[in-house]
Amino acid sequence: xxGVTQTPKFQVLKTGQSMxxxxxxxxxxxxxSWYRQDPGMGLRLIHYSVGAGxxxxxxxxxxxxxxRSTTEDFPLRLLSAAPSQTSVYFCASSYAxxxxxxxxxxxxxxxxxxx
Amino acid sequence: xxxxxxxxxHVSVSEGALVLLRCNYSSSVPPYLxxxxxxxxxxxxxxxKYTTGATLVKGINGxxxxxxxxxxxxxxxxxxxxxxxxxxxxxxxxxxxxxxxxLTFGTGTRLQVTL
Numbered sequence: 001x002x003g004v005t006q007t008p009k010f011q012v013l014k015t016g017q018s019m020x021x022x023x024x025x026x027x028x029x030x031x032x033s034w035y036r037q038d039p040g041m042g043l044r045l046i047h048y049s050v051g052a053g054x055x056x057x058x059x060x061x062x063x064x065x066x067x068r069s070t071t072e073d074f075p076l077r078l079l080s081a082a083p084s085q086t087s088v089y090f091c092a093s094s095y096a097x098x099x100x101x102x103x104x105x106x107x108x109x110x111x112x113x114x115x
Numbered sequence: 116x117x118x119x120x121x122x123x124x125h126v127s128v129s130e131g132a133l134v135l136l137r138c139n140y141s142s143s144v145p146p147y148l149x150x151x152x153x154x155x156x157x158x159x160x161x162x163x164k165y166t167t168g169a170t171l172v173k174g175i176n177g178x179x180x181x182x183x184x185x186x187x188x189x190x191x192x193x194x195x196x197x198x199x200x201x202x203x204x205x206x207x208x209x210x211x212x213x214x215x216x217x218l219t220f221g222t223g224t225r226l227q228v229t230l
Contacts, residue, residue, distance in 0.1 A: 041222060044220075
């Protein structure tokens with residue numbers, strides 16, 4: 001089925017470990033973003049991309065890196081995990097058409113716990 | 116900078132009653148506005164969006180929202196609540212003139228539907 005695929009769905013890390021959250025979409029969308037969701041805080045933008053090779057920081061980028069070498073993939077790297085990065089992470093993709101920006105399609109999320 | 120305020124973190128309605136979820140935004144330019152719904156342990160699903168044109172926007176599952184520039188509001192309504200509407204609802208805004216791909220989300224409103 002077409003959509004946004006995130007792996008893994010669950011992950012437990014120890015403080016200081018690094019890991020990559022994977023995100024792939026098969027809809028040929030140009031826009032992709034990473035958000036984190038924390039209770040009572042809604043979703044906050046970490047990094048986003050408007051096309052292959054182009055990325056930029058969002059509201060809470062510290063401790064995270066991204067790259068966009070292909071249209072399909074947008075991995076999120078945690079450099080040195082901290083307990084403050086315990087959260088649910090969502091990847092999303094979208095496109096712009098003649099009517100404007102369509103709106104994001106979200107993946108099902110990765111629940112990350114840092115101990 | 117853009118921001119979103121959702122009044123009421125929890126709203127409870129009886130089945131068959133009117134649903135009204137409030138969203139106010141701040142933006143320095145005409146905004147793009149979105150409502151998303153999140154069911155437990157799932158990603159977010161786009162309910163409806165306003166970009167330009169008609170200020171009353173109809174979405175999926177019988178929801179609609181009206182963009183009121185003078186009130187900087189984009190409240191979500193549904194005439195008759197159903198048990199399946201129980202979920203968390205997020206309002207989002209973007210004033211990115213280029214792509215609208217940088218969304219700012221509100222903190223969410225959890226809708227409870229009772230018999």
